[in-house]
Amino acid sequence: MALPLSYNWRNLFVRKLSTGLTFLLVTVVVFVLAVLLSFSEGIRASLAATGSPRNIIVLKPGSTSESTSVLTPEETNRLVQTPGIAQDAHGRLMISHELCVQTSIPRRDAKGNLANVAVRGVDEVAFDLHEVVRIVEGRRFEPGTQEVVVGRAAQQRYANLALGDEIALGRLLNRRFRVVGVFEAGGSAMESEIWAPRTIVADAYNRHLSSSVVLRLEDAALAGPAMDYINGPAVNLESKTEVAYYKDLSSKTREIVILTTVLITIMGIGAVFAVANTMYAAVDSRRREIAMLRTIGFSKRSIMIAFVVESLLICGLACVVGLAASLSFHGQRQDYLSNATWTVLAYELKVTPRTVLTALALAMIVGVIGALAPALRAARTQVIEALRKA
């Protein structure tokens, strides 16, 4: 036999201040958790969304990312023999030579600090090969012209990247390029980039060797043999699927995730103590009431459940409010300087279902653990003694 929920609900209002403070406390903890998670979810989402399992990225052995890799034409020529490369509608092999350089662009926030934005020099094949890339405004650049297309995230995070704007690129920042298009790439890391014609970029930066080559395969299942071939003596370069490459990049943010987890755990434990404190007080002030309930036939178990439910009500509501508050951060653009590529990655803070579930789990755990010991004390209330004592 369980006590009605309205009993729990009304009891919350008997000790308004105490309930309120506990509620607020759990709300803040959930809020902090949700915001911290939305950072790491945002980063994870942008890196995870980037790769295609059908694409293989080829780098110089030893280099850690595209920005530290340099491939000679002699090396890239060896790649043509790789088994399983897809062909486009015109029967050409889908091989994209890409040149990764950087430029400094001010951020759009109040301080306007310069950010090191990635500039990718590509040929037209890149647009077909990176299937997630879609022009959503304007058009593609014309090969051989000083035109660029910019990623949606870059456009939102950095200044002067609107359609029709001119930006300075080149090793000396002396070449003017016009923004002719905006592309989306499924929220991936590429959306933080600026894409420009490869030959023009090579000229502007005086860098004629490619950074990486991306191959599109006919089927994701062919990735294994293709990579074996490339990593083997015939080509002797380093290859990874795009998915794996970006996953490795995101592992660099692991330290931040660990720090976050440690802090949130400490905060969560603190919240457990606070909730326990409140629930103990609730039990103590209701000893006679509990004795009465036991007298008229409520079981120990239903008394226990009543107090756990009460704690869960506080924590559950706090979770909802904390999450709601964290939604105000949802969609905000932030960026960070990757220490693997030395370019910035603009990502979107995301309150994902995962965030919601994690926050809910935390709130429920805090609620249950915090209420367990007090509820046990409630259940063990000595009926006669409690009734006699004023």
Add this chain to the structure above:
Amino acid sequence: MLRLTYLYRNLTRNRLRTGLTLAAVALPIMIYVLSMAVVDGVERFLENSAKQLRLAVTQKASIVNPLPAGHRPKIEALDPTRTRLISVCGLRWIGGKIERDPRPLSTLGVDHDTFAATFPDYRLTPEELDVWARDRRALIAGRATARQFGWKVGDRVTIHPSVPPYIPMEFNIISTAEDAEDPITLICRLDYIEERLKEEGWAQGLVNFFFVKCATKADVDYYTVAIDELFAGSTHETKTQDEKAFMNEFITQQFDLPRNLTILAGVTVFVAVMAAANTMSMNFRDRTSEIATLKSMGFSSRFVFTQIQAESLLLCTIGGLIGALGPYIAFMHTRLGNLTVPLIQHLEISPTVVLEALAISVLIGIIAAVWPSWLAMRMKVVTALRSLE
């Protein structure tokens, strides 16, 4: 004396509640201390950078673009007497990894002849400097990195650079820079890298940045402008800033830890306030009749006010002590003290942070007791007594 007895007994009256509150205050204070230790570390690092009177010269468009090594004599020519501009050291980043280990290294090749003069904060011994000058393959390994990989002076290590020449290079560890500010970076000689680049047919004579050691703060300001003017209009324009600004740019771009951790610390203090306030209000509730009795006996409102304030203060200060001294002692006496955090080299909990945390605990105590002690002060004895009947 009785007042103190009363205070003490009040704290031990509900041991469970006191214990839970202590924990609920101590843990946020612990977060505060840890966060501030990180913030502190960054600040210490930046302060040291500022103290060193060094300039960082990078390529104008992007720090990633290289500069010609030939800039060095041109910069040196700005002060041939070496009285204001003490030394110029070119640096080239080669990153690197060791065989079959995914952990990335941070290796820098430097001009070996000017390294010691430019980076006296590495505090190398004369013997070490002697070996450094003679051995082309010398490697100064940051002590934290050395510990992590189990290296010691005299070891031979092979590093695979992440940039050209890309081929494995052998180094001899000549020092683990025990007294350096930076315990992570590996320092090797640029001429060794150049030699390998030449063998492998890569472009030579490029550096990522120059560090310029100046004599005074005024010289720092002067050369910040003078160096950029020197190369203005050339094909290799430069951007010169003092080392602190240069470092700060990296730090704020990597999740801006100092700012974000400060915010987090503030929020957790708020959590502690609520936990403590909750306890104080519950205490007040439980003792309404007692406070009414005290007042009926003729104790003033001020007495009950200060009594509640004192209790809250004591409670929170003890909580603060646990929360602050816990990590302090842990970091002083256990291996946690060797922990390295990205960017901030090593985590150190300074007495200042501990004192700050204690001051905040006192503040938490005062704020937590504001409402109950005010209620107690304003409480009408008659009303309180009647409500009990």
Add this chain to the structure above:
Amino acid sequence: MNADIELRDVYKVYRKGRIEIPVLEGLNLQITEGEFVAMMGPSGSGKSTLLHLMGGLDVPTAGSVRIGDARLETMNEQELTAWRSRHVGFIFQLYHLVPVLTAAENVELPLLLFHMSASERKERVATALEVVGLADRMDHRPNQLSGGQEQRVAIARAIVTDPDVILADEPTGDLDAKTSLEILNLLNLLNTEFGKTILMVTHDPKAAAHAKRVLHLNKGVLERDEMNGLFEATEASI
């Protein structure tokens, strides 16, 4: 010191939201020093309010309350607080001892309001506890004492400052018959031996019988004021 009590045209009205509840309606009363007065009446008759007014815990809506030289209705909160500490001792139905302090410490509490050396305080506490017959229970905490013992500690606490007036609100309300009798005898002793003026609110006629004078309140007015003829008889029956 002169400690007679005079109440003149005392009105007390409580406000509960918009509703005004009259509790005392033009009460006149004189009590001379050294009297033992019981106040009886149904609940809501205003007897507790009267006690609170005489103890300076509350002020009348209209009228005057004089205790000795003190005109309570003219005093502010601070003055009343200071006055209470010197001139009245309170005894409550539920004792209201501080649970974390020992019997001696509880009794010592009001002495903290006086400039008094520790040794003098100790002496006074010992005397007070001796008067109530609990000298051997000094170091016990309230929860180690029986109800009657707790009330004796409360009485010791009320007399330790040597007040002129002792105000007792249902002092035996929570005690059994035998213990009640002990407490009442103790009050009697304080009245006769130490000359304390005692005002006791009670609803128990047996308890009231111990007083020399009984006031009957009803709906905020003094209904009857009688000298207790039964007094000698009750005492004789013990």
